[in-house]
Amino acid sequence: MNQTPQPNSFRSGPDEDGRFGIFGGRFVAETLMPLILDLQGEWEKAKTDAAFQKELADLGAHYIGRPSPLYFAERLTAYLGGAKIYFKREELNHTGSHKINNCIGQILLAKRMGKTRIIAETGAGQHGVASATVAARFGFPCVVYMGATDVERQAPNVFRMKLLGAEVRPVTAGNGTLKDAMNEALRDWVTNVDDTYYLIGTAAGPHPYPEMVRDFQAVIGTEAREQILEAEGRLPDVVIAAVGGGSNAIGIFHPFLDDQGVKIVGVEAGGRGLQGEEHCASITAGSPGVLHGNRTYLLQDHDGQILEGHSISAGLDYPGIGPEHSWLHSIGRVEYVPIMDQEALDAFQVLTRLEGIIPALEPSHALAEVIKRAPKMGKDEIILMNLSGRGDKDIFTVGKILGMEL
Amino acid sequence: MTARMDNRFAALKAEGRPALITYFMGGDPDFETSLNIMKALPEAGADVIELGMPFSDPMADGPAIQMAGQRALKGGQTLSKTLELAKKFREGDNETPIVMMGYYNPIYVYGVEKFLDDAISAGIDGLIVVDLPPEMDDELCIPALAKGINFIRLATPTTDDKRLPAVLKNTSGFVYYVSMNGITGSALPDPSLVSGAVNRIKGHTKLPVCVGFGVKTADHARAIGAAADGVVVGSAIVAQIAGSLTKDGAAGPDTVASVSTLVRGLATGVRAARLVAAE
Ligand SMILES: Cc1ncc(COP(=O)(O)O)c(C=O)c1O
Numbered sequence: 001m002n003q004t005p006q007p008n009s010f011r012s013g014p015d016e017d018g019r020f021g022i023f024g025g026r027f028v029a030e031t032l033m034p035l036i037l038d039l040q041g042e043w044e045k046a047k048t049d050a051a052f053q054k055e056l057a058d059l060g061a062h063y064i065g066r067p068s069p070l071y072f073a074e075r076l077t078a079y080l081g082g083a084k085i086y087f088k089r090e091e092l093n094h095t096g097s098h099k100i101n102n103c104i105g106q107i108l109l110a111k112r113m114g115k116t117r118i119i120a121e122t123g124a125g126q127h128g129v130a131s132a133t134v135a136a137r138f139g140f141p142c143v144v145y146m147g148a149t150d151v152e153r154q155a156p157n158v159f160r161m162k163l164l165g166a167e168v169r170p171v172t173a174g175n176g177t178l179k180d181a182m183n184e185a186l187r188d189w190v191t192n193v194d195d196t197y198y199l200i201g202t203a204a205g206p207h208p209y210p211e212m213v214r215d216f217q218a219v220i221g222t223e224a225r226e227q228i229l230e231a232e233g234r235l236p237d238v239v240i241a242a243v244g245g246g247s248n249a250i251g252i253f254h255p256f257l258d259d260q261g262v263k264i265v266g267v268e269a270g271g272r273g274l275q276g277e278e279h280c281a282s283i284t285a286g287s288p289g290v291l292h293g294n295r296t297y298l299l300q301d302h303d304g305q306i307l308e309g310h311s312i313s314a315g316l317d318y319p320g321i322g323p324e325h326s327w328l329h330s331i332g333r334v335e336y337v338p339i340m341d342q343e344a345l346d347a348f349q350v351l352t353r354l355e356g357i358i359p360a361l362e363p364s365h366a367l368a369e370v371i372k373r374a375p376k377m378g379k380d381e382i383i384l385m386n387l388s389g390r391g392d393k394d395i396f397t398v399g400k401i402l403g404m405e406l
Numbered sequence: 407m408t409a410r411m412d413n414r415f416a417a418l419k420a421e422g423r424p425a426l427i428t429y430f431m432g433g434d435p436d437f438e439t440s441l442n443i444m445k446a447l448p449e450a451g452a453d454v455i456e457l458g459m460p461f462s463d464p465m466a467d468g469p470a471i472q473m474a475g476q477r478a479l480k481g482g483q484t485l486s487k488t489l490e491l492a493k494k495f496r497e498g499d500n501e502t503p504i505v506m507m508g509y510y511n512p513i514y515v516y517g518v519e520k521f522l523d524d525a526i527s528a529g530i531d532g533l534i535v536v537d538l539p540p541e542m543d544d545e546l547c548i549p550a551l552a553k554g555i556n557f558i559r560l561a562t563p564t565t566d567d568k569r570l571p572a573v574l575k576n577t578s579g580f581v582y583y584v585s586m587n588g589i590t591g592s593a594l595p596d597p598s599l600v601s602g603a604v605n606r607i608k609g610h611t612k613l614p615v616c617v618g619f620g621v622k623t624a625d626h627a628r629a630i631g632a633a634a635d636g637v638v639v640g641s642a643i644v645a646q647i648a649g650s651l652t653k654d655g656a657a658g659p660d661t662v663a664s665v666s667t668l669v670r671g672l673a674t675g676v677r678a679a680r681l682v683a684a685e
Pocket of ligand 1: 244362
């Protein structure tokens with residue numbers, strides 16, 4: 001970027017009001033304000049509580065399966081003929097994605113706060129499944145709000161949530177996707193303030209959620225940084241992740257933010273192209289606004305009405321982005337680029353065939369960016385990509401598009 | 407702060423009855439019809455008008471107001487058209503206070519300074535912005551007060567005594583007590599709980615305390631009005647409008663008249679409120 005004065009550290013945000021520069025904050029109804037202040041207080045205490053941290057680490061190791069491996073994708077690297085490609089294999093976690101890292105952390109907080117009921121919103125269903133899983137593990141009733149469109153296109157996950165004992169409530173407002181599910185979860189929370197814990201699934205929402213979710217997901221980057229140093233004796237040249245609300249991306253980015261030589265790239269859903277409204281590239285094609293408790297880049301019209309957006313991947317189908325990403329974009333530390341539906345689909349197939357890994361459609365967007373960049377880089381250069389989830393949930397969607405008989 | 411608001415509450419105090427505050431959505435189902443609804447409200451007995459600004463993602467509203475917002479947006483309503491509505495109304499009524507109510511994003515995108523200037527010239531007396539708690543006062547509340555527009559804050563059952571002073575600090579015009587934790591359009595809470603809460607708030611402020619959420623009938627208005635300085639009715643009016651529309655969502659032959667009838671009934675409720683209280 002140009003003349004923007006750079007901070008001493010990119011890792012010190014947010015300030016005490018939850019601001020990352022002009023982004024973030026606490027734009028919520030008065031009813032919820034005391035609740036998020038309570039949560040913030042509890043989170044501050046938990047951060048420095050050794051017993052909490054130990055329980056988190058134990059569950060990480062024995063329930064989630066951490067640390068997740070760092071994998072050198074040898075055949076993909078040879079195929080692309082450029083930079084060495086490493087995957088941080090979050091798709092091997094229990095429940096199949098990075099979402100569980102955050103859910104374990106938040107359910108421990110809910111328990112500490114004496115809450116007795118869990119609500120969550122979900123897009124792809126990965127966060128819904130992870131929430132239903134930790135609710136089962138800790139014995140909480142759980143209600144998951146999911147857009148009706150997503151209920152249809154992520155059917156396997158709906159079934160998993162139900163098996164785990166969660167109640168899935170389809171939301172028909174709007175386009176029936178993640179934004180509408182989040183509105184409905186907020187309405188539930190405003191109504192059930194005494195007993196309910198709102199387990200937000202991404203690094204968005206009012207303060208302290210963006211910071212808290214980031215900190216629970218930063219285990220991804222912390223591990224990956226150590227693992228790559230061990231494998232290669234140096235840091236990667238580029239770190240790449242897909243951005244929906246932004247939790248897997250901020251999780252892998254954050255520990256690298258102060259490593260000046262590391263280029264960081266966030267991949268937004270370009271959908272069917274940025275010309276119209278059928279995409280979810282909030283940063284590339286949106287503008288700052290206020291939604292779901294924070295100021296951030298949004299897809300909106302000239303009157304400040306939020307647009308629905310579109311992505312082939314339910315987990316990226318959200319017209320906003322976590323506020324820390326908006327800040328990292330505004331100061332030029334992270335570059336955000338769009339990847340189209342078709343490019344993600346192609347990348348999905350490449351990885352499946354070359355490495356025997358079926359990725360979720362969300363990280364397939366990050367993979368498409370890797371496929372673009374790697375051939376232009378030297379063989380001694382390194383790309384680290386967050387493989388945030390596995391594609392079992394997407395096989396029906398992909399099969400349908402490819403015209404395969406199921 | 408604005409003379410219209412202060413004069414109105416002073417007159418009601420002299421009259422010895424609570425205010426009837428009526429909410430409707432600007433542009434629902436279309437600009438002209440909603441202007442006619444607005445013009446009919448004072449004559450039917452509304453003392454203060456809450457003018458809803460439609461928003462695509464009304465996180466604190468129930469289905470009735472959500473759908474009203476969607477109808478308005480579909481009919482082409484924008485924030486500038488909602489300001490235009492107030493301006494047109496003011497041509498024939500310079501006494502009834504108007505409070506604009508909605509969410510922050512359309513105002514933020516319009517531009518805070520420009521919005522406040524345009525609101526003043528449209529004759530707006532106050533603002534209620536659901537997603538701007540006191541922690542966010544620098545955004546709109548302080549600039550509004552500086553320009554002489556009331557910033558009316560919501561107090562809720564979760565607003566405890568520790569928090570009330572912060573909530574009341576930059577509040578002006580009146581305090582809007584949301585009588586339950588929940589979204590608009592829910593059931594009426596127990597009036598005795600409401601009067602306790604109103605008295606608690608009155609211990610902290612001299613401003614009128616008005617109560618909303620769940621008031622649907624003249625009886626409700628009477629019961630809630632016994633303790634409060636004003637009774638807010640929203641979802642019931644919006645639902646009345648919805649029920650009067652044609653199959654394809656256009657204004658029906660008696661859309662305006664049916665709102666008037668409902669408001670006239672509610673007005674008898676607030677007028678009977680203190681009689682009961684005195685019994
Ligand atoms: C596998 C996977 N990756 C990424 C995302 C996008 O979310 P976030 O940007 O918060 O990581 C999702 C969301 O459902 C997901 O399931």
